[in-house]
Each structure stands twice: as structure tokens, then as C-alpha cells.
Amino acid sequence: MEIERVESAFNGVRKGLERIGAEMYTGSHEAPEKAGEYNLRVSAYDDGGNVAIADKTVGVTKWHAPKTNWQPTDPVNIEDYNRIKNNLEFLNERASELYAAFLVQDMGADKIGYRTDYHADEWNLFEQNLDTINKHIFTQDYGPTVRFFDNGPFIDWEELNRLEGAILQMNILLDNLEAGLARLSFRLGDWKGVKV
Incomplete structure (x- = not known):
């Protein structure tokens, strides 16, 4: 058959x-x-x-290895955009589990077609959400937050390296925090030999 x-x-x-x-x-x-x-x-x-x-x-998982070796000639495609967005959402969810819960601004759905445009407010949301996550975990200096404007300069390779490098470092920080969480071990049983 x-x-x-x-x-x-x-x-x-x-x-x-x-x-x-x-x-x-x-x-x-x-x-x-x-x-x-x-x-x-x-x-x-x-x-x-x-x-x-x-x-x-x-x-x-929403986590995808960040690209931290951007070059001046590298184009930004939808896979890059979606990776950055999803990694920020992943960091928010993970940090909310390890610390007190907090929210970041909604960054919308993944981009699915090459006819979609990038807008300044989308990249500004990435920057704001990165800053929010950083403030809720052990705050590090990842460089100055950049603000973009319509019809202004597009995000450049140096800013992409800063943004994705910060995302990677925050995930490593959360890995270390999770590995170092104190565990309380105890044994159930009768109270023989215990004096109060």
C-alpha cells in the first residue's frame, strides 16, 4: 500500500x-x-x-537569538523586526515571572508581508519597552534611548546592535537570576529530636 x-x-x-x-x-x-x-x-x-x-x-518559545553583529550595509527585514518584538515580549513574560509582574506597551502582531512599512512609533515602542523591562530588573546602562520621528532617519546598524545587545544581556541576566534563586529544602516526617 x-x-x-x-x-x-x-x-x-x-x-x-x-x-x-x-x-x-x-x-x-x-x-x-x-x-x-x-x-x-x-x-x-x-x-x-x-x-x-x-x-x-x-x-x-518567543525567544530567538538576537543579531548583535549588524553592519552598515545590512537591511532590516521582517524577520529582524519580528525577532526583536518577540524577544522583548519574551523578556517581559520571563521578568514578570522572576520579579513582580509588570506590563509593557502592546507592540502588535508580527509583520507577515514584505509590503508592510516600518513606522517610527513602532521602533519607539521597542525602545520604551526595553527601558521599562530594564527598570523592572537589575537596571543596567545600555546606552541612551533613541527616539525616532516620521520622515526622520531610520534606525541604523549601531542602534540595532545596541538594542539587540541589550536584549541579549537582559536574557543572560535573567538566566543567572533564575539559576541563583534560593531553594529551601526540607524533609517531611515526624518531629523526633526537635526541641522547641
């Missing part, structure tokens, strides 16, 4: 996978808004009406 079709189901969305070889299929799903563990199911149907199912738990 031969495989007729292969489908995947993830986060409530079902998609057909594309055949790319004799026994290989590929496809993609949009990542959920919230980080966490999600179930992925892949179903292969043969021409005899049989189905084989494989289930897997997939960890989804």
Missing part, C-alpha cells in the same frame, strides 16, 4: 504536508501567541484507508 496523504494538526489547525521525496514530507504551522508546550499530531493515510498517527509535544 502506498501513502496517499500526510496531515499535521497543531494548535487547532490542520494542514496537508507537501511531499519532498520518496518518504519525506514537509510543512509548517504558525507559532502560537503564548509560549509553552503544544501537541503536534502527524497522520499518514494510505490508499487502503489505513492511518498511522504520531504524537509529539513541541515546546514553543
Whole structure:
């Protein structure tokens, strides 16, 4: 019997996978808004009406390694924009878990098409949210906050290096904080030998 079709189901969305070889299929799903563990199911149907199912738990995170080696000739594409936005959201969620909860300003949805424009207020939100996160964790000096204006100069490579470098350093700071959190160990049992 031969495989007729292969489908995947993830986060409530079902998609057909594309055949790319004799026994290989590929496809993609949009990542959920919230980080966490999600179930992925892949179903292969043969021409005899049989189905084989494989289930897997997939960890989804908004964190993507920042680009900290921007050069003057590097263009800013939507993957860069979405990475910076999602990393700021990730830092906010993580810092809110490790410290007292706080909010940053909503930066909107990911950009999905190359016809979308960048606006000064979007980059200003990134700068403001970076500053807000920095003020709620162990405050570091990441250089002066830049403000952008419509029809003014676009964000440059030095500012992108500062912005993404600060994001990386804040994540490392949160890693260190999480690793160093005090743990209280105790043993349950009777109170033999304990004098009060």
C-alpha cells in the first residue's frame, strides 16, 4: 500500500504536508501567541484507508537569538523586526515571572508581508519597552534611548546592535537570576529530636 496523504494538526489547525521525496514530507504551522508546550499530531493515510498517527509535544518559545553583529550595509527585514518584538515580549513574560509582574506597551502582531512599512512609533515602542523591562530588573546602562520621528532617519546598524545587545544581556541576566534563586529544602516526617 502506498501513502496517499500526510496531515499535521497543531494548535487547532490542520494542514496537508507537501511531499519532498520518496518518504519525506514537509510543512509548517504558525507559532502560537503564548509560549509553552503544544501537541503536534502527524497522520499518514494510505490508499487502503489505513492511518498511522504520531504524537509529539513541541515546546514553543518567543525567544530567538538576537543579531548583535549588524553592519552598515545590512537591511532590516521582517524577520529582524519580528525577532526583536518577540524577544522583548519574551523578556517581559520571563521578568514578570522572576520579579513582580509588570506590563509593557502592546507592540502588535508580527509583520507577515514584505509590503508592510516600518513606522517610527513602532521602533519607539521597542525602545520604551526595553527601558521599562530594564527598570523592572537589575537596571543596567545600555546606552541612551533613541527616539525616532516620521520622515526622520531610520534606525541604523549601531542602534540595532545596541538594542539587540541589550536584549541579549537582559536574557543572560535573567538566566543567572533564575539559576541563583534560593531553594529551601526540607524533609517531611515526624518531629523526633526537635526541641522547641
